[in-house]
Amino acid sequence: MWRGLWTLVARAARGPCRPCTRQGSGAPGPGSGATIFALSSGQGRCGIAVIRTSGPASGHALRSLTAPRDLPRARSACLRRLIDPLSGEPLDRALVLWFPGPQSFTGEDCAEFHVHGGPAVVSGVLQALGRVPGLRPAEAGEFTRRAFAHGKLSLTEVEGLADLIHAETEAQRRQALRQLDGELGDLCCGWAKTLTKALAHVEAYIDFGEDDNLEEGILERVDSQVRELEVALDTHLRDARRGQRLRSGAHVVVTGPPNAGKSSLVNLLSRKPVSIVSPEPGTTRDVLETPVDLAGFPVLLSDTAGLREGKGPVEQEGVRRARERLEQADLILAVLDASDLASPSSCNFLDTVVTAAMAQSPNGNSQRLLLVLNKSDLLPPGGPDLGPEVPSHLLLSCLTGEGLDSLLEALRKELAAVCGDPFRGPPLLTRARHQHHLQGCLDALGHYKQAKDVALAAEALRIARGHLTCLTSGGGTEEILDIIFQDFCVGK
Numbered sequence: 001m002w003r004g005l006w007t008l009v010a011r012a013a014r015g016p017c018r019p020c021t022r023q024g025s026g027a028p029g030p031g032s033g034a035t036i037f038a039l040s041s042g043q044g045r046c047g048i049a050v051i052r053t054s055g056p057a058s059g060h061a062l063r064s065l066t067a068p069r070d071l072p073r074a075r076s077a078c079l080r081r082l083i084d085p086l087s088g089e090p091l092d093r094a095l096v097l098w099f100p101g102p103q104s105f106t107g108e109d110c111a112e113f114h115v116h117g118g119p120a121v122v123s124g125v126l127q128a129l130g131r132v133p134g135l136r137p138a139e140a141g142e143f144t145r146r147a148f149a150h151g152k153l154s155l156t157e158v159e160g161l162a163d164l165i166h167a168e169t170e171a172q173r174r175q176a177l178r179q180l181d182g183e184l185g186d187l188c189c190g191w192a193k194t195l196t197k198a199l200a201h202v203e204a205y206i207d208f209g210e211d212d213n214l215e216e217g218i219l220e221r222v223d224s225q226v227r228e229l230e231v232a233l234d235t236h237l238r239d240a241r242r243g244q245r246l247r248s249g250a251h252v253v254v255t256g257p258p259n260a261g262k263s264s265l266v267n268l269l270s271r272k273p274v275s276i277v278s279p280e281p282g283t284t285r286d287v288l289e290t291p292v293d294l295a296g297f298p299v300l301l302s303d304t305a306g307l308r309e310g311k312g313p314v315e316q317e318g319v320r321r322a323r324e325r326l327e328q329a330d331l332i333l334a335v336l337d338a339s340d341l342a343s344p345s346s347c348n349f350l351d352t353v354v355t356a357a358m359a360q361s362p363n364g365n366s367q368r369l370l371l372v373l374n375k376s377d378l379l380p381p382g383g384p385d386l387g388p389e390v391p392s393h394l395l396l397s398c399l400t401g402e403g404l405d406s407l408l409e410a411l412r413k414e415l416a417a418v419c420g421d422p423f424r425g426p427p428l429l430t431r432a433r434h435q436h437h438l439q440g441c442l443d444a445l446g447h448y449k450q451a452k453d454v455a456l457a458a459e460a461l462r463i464a465r466g467h468l469t470c471l472t473s474g475g476g477t478e479e480i481l482d483i484i485f486q487d488f489c490v491g492k
Helices: 002-012 058-065 119-130 142-149 155-166 170-180 183-208 218-237 242-248 262-270 313-328 344-358 404-419 432-450 454-476 478-485
Strands: 035-039 046-054 078-083 090-099 110-117 135-137 250-255 288-294 297-303 331-337 369-374
Touching: 035 058, 035 119, 035 142, 046 058, 046 119, 046 142, 058 090, 058 110, 058 119, 090 119, 110 119, 119 135, 142 155, 155 170, 155 183, 155 454, 170 183, 170 242, 170 297, 183 218, 183 454, 218 432, 242 297, 242 404, 242 432, 250 262, 250 313, 250 404, 262 288, 262 297, 262 331, 262 369, 288 404, 297 404, 331 344, 331 404, 344 369, 369 404, 432 454
Parallel strands: 035 135, 250 297, 250 331, 331 369
Antiparallel strands: 035 046, 046 110, 078 090, 090 110, 288 297
16 A cells, blocks of 8 residues: 555656756765655554655745745744645644754755654645655655765764664664764774875875985884784674674574474574474474574574484484584574483483584684573472583573573573674674775785885775775765665655
């Protein structure tokens, strides 16, 4: 219904729009003169719907639809009756706001109509705006793209805004707010200023190297600045993709021998019946995945087949897929039956999976794993009889929920290590684009140190600075900008 409504609005716009400067995705440049409008609030019935405009005709649109027709005081809500500009038919009583540029979200003249959220009201106001000369429906992300074009937002802040709109967990929300507030952009701008100063010193040495007025040791100071920047860049690049996991979700795999309670644990953590629970061993034959919010972090939770020698080709394939997912996991939840720890299947699982995952790899890293002893409600009052071969673990009863709080706290700590802590510490790199440009900057600084000629050293600094500029401004690469602004809905 809403898609059809938007088609009607587009048809209602009078005549072709004035030609405008396009930026890849079809968004007009800041000097195009086009005025856009869109529903900015969520689609569907609601108490209040927000319709916004941006462009030089916003004031005319506001006067055309309101009675009285004078503009309200800037940035102050005003109750007005909305009327159709052609028929004079009343449309709604609404709050309207006027944001003259450049003190607005996009940097242009903007207006907002806070109308009642029924489909008929929204449809009437949108079609009325479409009949105002000079207005056209906005494209996806066009308001934000105009804000970027007018310097209201850097590219990293645009990405933070997109992440905030799509945030589903507390950790994602906090990380997106930090990026929207400019923490990553400010950090990169600081690094760029350091390189700009270093480049100016090197070029001064090239132009005035024989001048007695040039300060002594100028190149040594540049070398020192480059070394400090290399350390900072390397620290951020060694974050093991934590920021990207925080944005897209960490992969947590639940594994264990048959009938340990893996599916029960998945259902408990996801708070819905994702997996079939049965006392029959081998019920889960495939990998079942569900996105969940675990302790405020986004997680893709995978239930897997019980690890044993499969009985038949279907179960064998399920076990193969389970082992494959274990290798891809960011965090393993290893589940054992606390009342059956002495069984061959439990002992074999401890030896082949738990011990192997916790063992140190050659590079000094180990795969993160939490050992969960399920079915604690079946244990005698003294608890399980654990030998020294059982490592650190958590007791849990999926039946009664006892031990769930301790498990969630342990998961929170592990996921903070896997995804990064959005509450404190340096800003995280949430996209592959960030990694690419910082790595390119670091590589260019390596070329600077190896350069035998001062002119080549200066060129290496220019390349390094260019990577940082691209990170915050896009560097004018239209394809990259198109991809970033595709994350936005119409009206943002």
